[in-house]
Amino acid sequence: MDALTGAYDYVLANSERFWDALRVHVTISLSALLIALVVCVPLGIACAKKQWLSVPVMATFNALRVIPSLAILVLILPIMGTGFAPALVALTLLACPPILVNTYLGFRSIDSFVLESASGMGMSQGRILRRIEFPLAAPLMIAGIKTAVVEVVASATLAAFIGGGGLGTFIINGLSMYKFSILLVGAIPVAMLAIASEIVFAVIERRTTKFQRV
Amino acid sequence: MSAQHAIVFDKVTKTFPKASKPSVNETSLAIEKGAFVTILGASGCGKTTLLKMVNRIIEPSGGKLSVFGKDIREVPVNELRQSIGYVIQQVGLFPHMTIEENIATVPNILGWDRQKTQKRTEELMELVHLPTNFKNRYPRQLSGGQQQRVGIARAMAGDPEILLMDEPFGAIDAITRTKLQDDFLDIQRKLGKTVLFVTHDVDEALKLGDRVVVMNEGTIQQYDTPLGMVSKPANEFVKQLIRTDDLFLRxxxxxxxxxxxxxxxxxxxxxxxxxxxxxxxxxxxxxxxxxxxxxxxxxxxxxxxxxxxxxxxxxxx
CATH class of the missing domain: 3.90.1280.20 (CBS domain Like)
Known part of the structure; x- marks a missing residue:
């Protein structure tokens, strides 16, 4: 309890630093996610449509997946130095595999006869993508994005190790000063962010699978 | 080519890449407007290929194909397809759309207003004998036979003159199939659409078609009325295939x-x-x-x- 009230007092006393760290944390997480989406969704779709592309791309990203988050951060360090940018790169790499793999699987799972009847009725490629393929791939894609978000929000904590800022700063400080209350200033909001994003995406996922549950 | 012909194949050939011989070999065939033509043959004889070239799901590698006197290559492919109904054995309904939305596919592409689309959907559901309270259901809530009724309604939504059907009743149990065949015959008689209907079932071909095309190894063996085919088979293959010695059949x-x-x-x-x-x-x-x-x-x-x-x-x- 002492640690909790201590953490609360710390936030009140250093509110500017806290909000700043929270802002950086959210910004870096969202940016990483957006970049991963922009890169991996089209790449995943391309892989699903061109088999020759899928083997090398999937292999590369599956290999990336095996590397632990902290290891990625540390590996980036000698290349890009410290700060926001290298942390962003590391987090983006982290967000890519689940989005890419699930987009690929989502598009691959669409029945070929559904696509044949769609084009047989004169739907344009763009219309098929928007009205048929995206909605049908959505449940798997959303599941992938959910995994990526939770992973990125949690791992953004580690960005503090390479000077990227964010809520991880408090955790590192708390640890090094043996002050449990300061550690909680970082840990609790991170946990809440992760849980909140899990819930938000679970709701979206439920909505996209309505047709499967009737 | 005269205007009363809905579909004309003029020496149409299709050779798939890496195939040693053509699937459809220099085939010529003229199909009259309002005819119900069944295409009969064993699997791999080229009947499905022949059908799917009409709406360019498969592109011919040679020859000319025209629909109502117009070369199909001169019409934008999506426009061509919107004007031709298409029904396949696997039905291919959109699982994430309700029955109503599925049927409204072509009206939605054509940009009809809501009221007109809704009226058309209800009309079609009645035509194919589906209860209107099915409209808000999803495809997986329907049986195979009901799904194919939706498939037929969806194909007819834009009021196409031509319907292409690739073994539409092939995956449906015998009792339901007979009912679907009878109902579809009624629909065709009522609306006078030109129908090209692929099947490997001899009885189905003779029962539904007012003309039958028998295909083997990429070429047409005979194009005749069911009775003409049974009483005067063009060759040994046709004779064997449709058991012309079967008196009861005649x-x-x-x-x-x-x-x-x-x-x-x-x-x-x-x-x-x-x-x-x-x-x-x-x-x-x-x-x-x-x-x-x-x-x-x-x-x-x-x-x-x-x-x-x-x-x-x-x-x-």
Whole structure:
């Protein structure tokens, strides 16, 4: 309890630093996610449509997946130095595999006869993508994005190790000063962010699978 | 090519990449407007390829294909497809859309307003005998037969002149299939669409088609009426395929009114009667079961207008 009230007092006393760290944390997480989406969704779709592309791309990203988050951060360090940018790169790499793999699987799972009847009725490629393929791939894609978000929000904590800022700063400080209350200033909001994003995406996922549950 | 032809194949060839011989080989065929043509053949004979070239799901590698006098390559491909109904064996309904949304696919592409689309959807559901309260259901809540009814309604939504059907009833159980066949025949008679219907089922081909195309190894063996095909098979292949030696099959294809003769004596009480559009097969059955010398044939008002005897059927055999 002492640690909790201590953490609360710390936030009140250093509110500017806290909000700043929270802002950086959210910004870096969202940016990483957006970049991963922009890169991996089209790449995943391309892989699903061109088999020759899928083997090398999937292999590369599956290999990336095996590397632990902290290891990625540390590996980036000698290349890009410290700060926001290298942390962003590391987090983006982290967000890519689940989005890419699930987009690929989502598009691959669409029945070929559904696509044949769609084009047989004169739907344009763009219309098929928007009205048929995206909605049908959505449940798997959303599941992938959910995994990526939770992973990125949690791992953004580690960005503090390479000077990227964010809520991880408090955790590192708390640890090094043996002050449990300061550690909680970082840990609790991170946990809440992760849980909140899990819930938000679970709701979206439920909505996209309505047709499967009737 | 004359305007009364809906579809004309002019030396159309399709050779798939890496295939040693063409799937469809220099095939010419003219299909009249309003005809119900079934394409019959074993798997791999090129019948599906022939069908799918009409809406360019498969691109011909040679020859010319025209629809209502227009070369299909001169029409934008999506426009061509919107004007041709397309039904496949696997149905291919959109699982994430309701029945109503599925049927409204083409109207939505064409940008019809809500009211018109809704009216059309209801009309079609009635036409294919689907209860209107199915409209908000999803495809997986329907049985296979019901799904294919939706498939047919969806194909007809834009009121196309031509329907292409690739073994539409192939995956449906026998009882449901018979019902679907009968219902679809009614629909076609009512609307007079030009139908190209691929099947590997001889009975289905002869029952539905007013013309039948028999294909083998990429070429058309015969294009004829069901009766013409059964009584005058063009070659040994056709003979084998449609069992032309089967007398019952031939009798099945002839209506009582076509072969009846004038009454030789006035009708008596208790004599077996059939209506004019019943098949000679049914007539034969009545003759054998009821042990009567003749069967009376009635007109639409139920008045006996002719008679059939075993001798007439013998002659037919």
């Amino acid at each position: 009798l099945q294809l002839i209506n009582a009114s076509e072969k009846m003769i004038a009454l030789t004596e006035p009708p008596r009480e208790g004599e077996p009667r059939v209506s004019g559009n019943e098949s000679l097969r049914n007539v034969l059955q009545r003759l054998l079961v009821q042990g009567s010398g003749r069967v009376l044939v009635e007109d639409a008002d139920g008045l006996p207008v002719g008679q059939l005897t075993l001798d007439i059927l013998k002659f037919e055999g």
